[in-house]
Amino acid sequence: MAIKICKFTRKNMQISLIWPREFEEINPGKWYYIRIVIFLITYGVFPFCTFLHAVVVIHNNLDIRISEDIGAVVSNIGISYMAIIYVQQQNQIAYLLKDLSDFKDFGKPPFFEEENKRLNFWSICTFIYPTCGASLYNLSKILEKSECNKINEENGLPATCGFIFPIWVPFNINYFPLFHIMLISTWFCTTMFVRLHLSISYNAFEIAHHIILRIKHLNGMIITCFDCQDYKISRQKFTTCVLYYKQILDLSNRLNQSFSSIMFVHFTMTSAVCGCLEKQFVDGEYVGGFIHLVGWIISLFIASVGGQDLVNASQSISEAIWSSKWYLADIRLKKDVLFMLMRSQKDLHMSVGSFGVLSYAFFVSVLKMSYSILAMLTS
Secondary structure: OOOOOOHHHHHHHHHOOOOOOHHHOOOOOHHHHHHHHHHHHHHHHHHHHHHHHHHHHHHOOOOOOOHHHHHHHHHHHHHHHHHHHHHHHHHHHHHHHHHHOOOOOOOOOOOHHHHHHHHHHHHHHHHHHHHHHHHHHHHHHHHOHHHHHHHHHHHOOOOEOOOOOOEOOOOOOOOOOHHHHHHHHHHHHHHHHHHHHHHHHHHHHHHHHHHHHHHHHHHHHHHOOOOOOOHHHHHHHHHHHHHHHHHHHHHHHHHHHHHHHHHHHHHHHHHHHHHHHHHHHHOOOHHHHHHHHHHHHHHHHHHHHHHHHHHHHHHHHHHHHHHOOHHHOOHHHHHHHHHHHHHOOOOOOOEOOOOOEOOHHHHHHHHHHHHHHHHHHHO
16 A cells, blocks of 8 residues: 655655655665765765864864854754664654555544645645755855955965855865855755754654544544443444554554654754754854754754644543543443553653653753753853
8 A cells, every 4th residue: 555644744855865765665675775875975075074174273273163063063963863763764664654544444534634734734844944944044155255255364264165064175176166066066965964854853743643633533433432322332333442542552652663763863962953053143153043043943843742742632532531421331341441541541652762752841851951052162
């Protein structure tokens, strides 16, 4: 069966090379992994040149701020790490999406098409923001090129200006057409690369909301489960609800297994990245610092909302059981209802490694940690 959900998110990640083509989504071939390795190595040259820029500035004790260098290097390391773990989990995620596209056992959840369209719309937005943001960031650097060259000349630094991040190379590239080829290459690769963390976070959010759709569907089935007082009919309906709940538990567990390690990396790297970007903003890099910082905060917030929504939806199952006419059911059914009610007290969630649960509280804790890092950098 073909995957019917997350259409634009999968297309977005195909553009960034971390999702295989449609005919190999379930079992990607070796060229899928080779393409990713080549892309990461090729793109890695640019942040490495940014790292060299910071090293040269520190080594020569120059009066040039390197907060932007640190922010760029840390964010690129974080995105690379997230992408590598996501690629490792891609096969499991593909099977999860395939199973979420299958409705033969319990039917299609109500309002599935409307919800799928809404999620696809926001997926397009996650493509537009980083693309436009990176382009605007690069444009601001081109406009500041003359001022940047002036500062470098005053400090005797043979660095190249006009690129999206500060870079240093041991040879001159400030001539046509090499400079323009490098400029277009860095812009193209960066727009492909910076979309990754936002796409991965939104993918987790999107899958969580497809599971939530099934929880809402289950709740409706539970509420009407005991409307008929005939034991056989009630037993058949309740058995269907139990099997559906079991499927939802399995889907939620697979979601958690697929994204737990990724969210742990997100947690550790976003704190550091946001702290560095806040320092960049404090140092006067308003346009680039703001665009980059907002992108990481949105990415973290999207994942946190998905996790919180899943927790809230799972808590509604016990409320649906209480709202049903369980008190009219046969005593044999009431005993089974108690077991389902007991299990529903345990929330479904996405974990952040062994550090906790993805939620609003997690989002706030990351922001607090980023502020602590900012205070350390400015002290």
